[in-house]
Amino acid sequence: MPVEVGLWRVDGGKPQRMNSTGIEFEKQLEDLIEQDPAILGYPLLIVGRQVPTKAGGTIDLLGVDEEGNLHVLELKRGRTPREVVAQVLDYGSWVSGLAHEEIKALYEAGKHDVAFEAAFFDTFKANPPEELNSSHTLTIIAHDADAATERIVTYLSSFDVPVNVAFFRYFVDDGRKYLARTWLVSETAVASQAGSSKKSTKEKWNGQDWYVSFGADNTGIRDWEDARKYGFVSAGGGVWYSKTLRKLPVGGRVFVHIPQTGYVGVGTVTREAQPFPEAVVDIDGQELPLAEQELNGKYVHTVEKDEDITEYVVTVEWERTLPQEKAVWASGLFANQNSACPMRSSFTIDTLTKEFQLDT
Numbered sequence: 001m002p003v004e005v006g007l008w009r010v011d012g013g014k015p016q017r018m019n020s021t022g023i024e025f026e027k028q029l030e031d032l033i034e035q036d037p038a039i040l041g042y043p044l045l046i047v048g049r050q051v052p053t054k055a056g057g058t059i060d061l062l063g064v065d066e067e068g069n070l071h072v073l074e075l076k077r078g079r080t081p082r083e084v085v086a087q088v089l090d091y092g093s094w095v096s097g098l099a100h101e102e103i104k105a106l107y108e109a110g111k112h113d114v115a116f117e118a119a120f121f122d123t124f125k126a127n128p129p130e131e132l133n134s135s136h137t138l139t140i141i142a143h144d145a146d147a148a149t150e151r152i153v154t155y156l157s158s159f160d161v162p163v164n165v166a167f168f169r170y171f172v173d174d175g176r177k178y179l180a181r182t183w184l185v186s187e188t189a190v191a192s193q194a195g196s197s198k199k200s201t202k203e204k205w206n207g208q209d210w211y212v213s214f215g216a217d218n219t220g221i222r223d224w225e226d227a228r229k230y231g232f233v234s235a236g237g238g239v240w241y242s243k244t245l246r247k248l249p250v251g252g253r254v255f256v257h258i259p260q261t262g263y264v265g266v267g268t269v270t271r272e273a274q275p276f277p278e279a280v281v282d283i284d285g286q287e288l289p290l291a292e293q294e295l296n297g298k299y300v301h302t303v304e305k306d307e308d309i310t311e312y313v314v315t316v317e318w319e320r321t322l323p324q325e326k327a328v329w330a331s332g333l334f335a336n337q338n339s340a341c342p343m344r345s346s347f348t349i350d351t352l353t354k355e356f357q358l359d360t
Helices: 023-035 081-095 102-109 115-124 147-158 186-191 224-230 345-357
Strands: 009-012 012-018 046-054 058-064 072-073 135-142 161-173 177-182 207-214 232-235 253-258 262-269 280-283 285-291 312-321 341-342
Touching: 023 046, 023 058, 023 072, 046 102, 046 115, 058 081, 072 081, 081 135, 081 147, 081 161, 115 345, 135 147, 147 161, 186 224, 224 232, 224 253, 224 262, 253 345, 262 345, 280 312
Parallel strands: 072 135, 135 161, 207 253
Antiparallel strands: 009 012, 046 058, 058 072, 161 177, 207 341, 232 312, 253 262, 262 312, 280 285
16 A cells, blocks of 8 residues: 555644646756755665766765664655666665775765865764774665555565655645645564675774873873883773783874873884883983883772782883873774774874875
8 A cells, every 4th residue: 555645634623735847846856865865764874965876877965874874865866666666776785895995085076165074073973983884774764655655665674675665745834835744664673674895994004003091180190291201102001001011012003192182192103011019111322111201101000800900001102192182183083992902094094194294
């Protein structure tokens, strides 16, 4: 049974049905969705409009949600159900193979005013996940709710194909214009069927750059000015905090971030991690114990735990550092709860290369 969308105006206690139209609406709908994708019921960042595919044809609108999942939005535009369903499935087969860098390239091809990472943050108030396109959904946008479309899409959905139809009706009443929307298949059901990408969707790592979180807070455990002066980063208080820092390789480049503050330094690792009591640093050409230097931080944890709470130290030859109050931060820059992890975000690397005036 075809889906029907109705709207009634109530005058004097008597309902009067309003007539809908699709002619003017179809010309405007793509513009409206691009301007405010939330009319679909959830926020999206539009990656591109009229996106060309390698398989031929162009996707009307390609979006990404807060989880990094892609959304193919295809207007029916008078095509028969079989034509539009076949087309959106073909697009899905192409989208499923898009890697992280390819998605960003599609966004950049749209000549947007801001970088992908900054636009993502502005839309969702969060940085992009490390993985983009771990799944995708396909949405046909239509005015006509015909039985054939309902039958085909419902059948595909029963086999966990992530395809749905958003039905919009356009109403004009006394000079005012209204939109009404409904879905053919439950949105929750389609979300649970979202198609998975078989290839890695993380941004490629260059094998050299690392992110380090330096927890310079008001506990007095560690102090950024100590780290700047003596050339090191550190983490501890539990295995979860120290284990990733201990993976930093000699020769790796680290970008140091203070949580809730920003990026404050970049340098090269010169020694593998050592427990604070055993750590040595280079001072005027000599290797001297860090624990014997004048330090603002304590670098010792007194909380009793049934695990190794030692503060571990990794020495670094700084290329550039900044005082904590002059830390670099901008929407879309990478941040992570781990003490250390591979830095995959090319946007962050490019931004910090410029801000720290590094030799590329």
